[in-house]
Amino acid sequence: MSHPSEQRLALYAGGELGAWSRWSVGQHVAGCAQCRGDVVAFQAARDRLREARSDWPGGLDWNRLASEMKANIHVGLAAGECVGPVAPRLARPRWQRAVILAPIVLPLVAVLLFVLDLRRPRPQAESTVWVEGTVLAATSEGIEWKQGDRMLSLQHPNVGEVNYLVNAQGTVRASYVDEETGQVTIHNVYAQ
Numbered sequence: 001m002s003h004p005s006e007q008r009l010a011l012y013a014g015g016e017l018g019a020w021s022r023w024s025v026g027q028h029v030a031g032c033a034q035c036r037g038d039v040v041a042f043q044a045a046r047d048r049l050r051e052a053r054s055d056w057p058g059g060l061d062w063n064r065l066a067s068e069m070k071a072n073i074h075v076g077l078a079a080g081e082c083v084g085p086v087a088p089r090l091a092r093p094r095w096q097r098a099v100i101l102a103p104i105v106l107p108l109v110a111v112l113l114f115v116l117d118l119r120r121p122r123p124q125a126e127s128t129v130w131v132e133g134t135v136l137a138a139t140s141e142g143i144e145w146k147q148g149d150r151m152l153s154l155q156h157p158n159v160g161e162v163n164y165l166v167n168a169q170g171t172v173r174a175s176y177v178d179e180e181t182g183q184v185t186i187h188n189v190y191a192q
Contacts, residue, residue: 003035004028013042134191136172138164143172143189154187 004012004025011017012025029035092100135146142155156162156176165173170191177184 003032006038009035009038010042013039014046134170136166136170136189136191138166138172138174143174143187145189145191147191152189154189156185156187 008017008021008025009029012022012029015022017025029039133148135144137144137146142153144154145152154174156174157178159176159179162174162176165171165175172189173186175184175186
């Protein structure tokens with residue numbers, strides 16, 4: 001069995017339903033003790049309100065106040081129609097927000113990374129101390145380092161072309177392409 005809503009029961013208790021609704025709710029209330037109890041509670045609340053209303057200021061024309069309130073409501077509704085309907089603001093999809101924010105966010109991130117990179121300590125190149133009698137030589141077999149009676153030889157296999165780079169700070173660099181594997185090999189030798 002479906003029960004009428006509380007709003008319909010409250011309107012029934014106050015005698016404010018239309019004829020058909022009053023008859024259908026009345027039929028239900030006659031056969032349902034729970035709904036009959038709700039109607040009695042609504043009627044008791046209505047009676048308490050009437051008693052409390054006796055404390056209100058006298059001489060007020062409640063019907064006139066009600067008609068003024070209705071008129072004010074109608075004026076407000078008419079003013080709302082003059083302004084026109086407010087178009088609902090559609091939310092942008094997330095990808096459009098990202099496209100709009102990208103030109104702002106990406107440069108800021110780039111600047112932040114640049115500043116953080118500037119603050120990172122850089123390793124300082126150590127000055128090389130040249131020891132008398134140190135010799136670095138590029139030979140056909142590789143790179144040789146000699147200092148006194150000691151010698152180090154870094155040899156490369158027989159390859160077609162070896163590129164050597166020698167500088168005044170005591171560095172020799174040899175680079176070549178291994179013909180069998182196709183890999184580039186680079187040898188750096190620093191003399192101190």
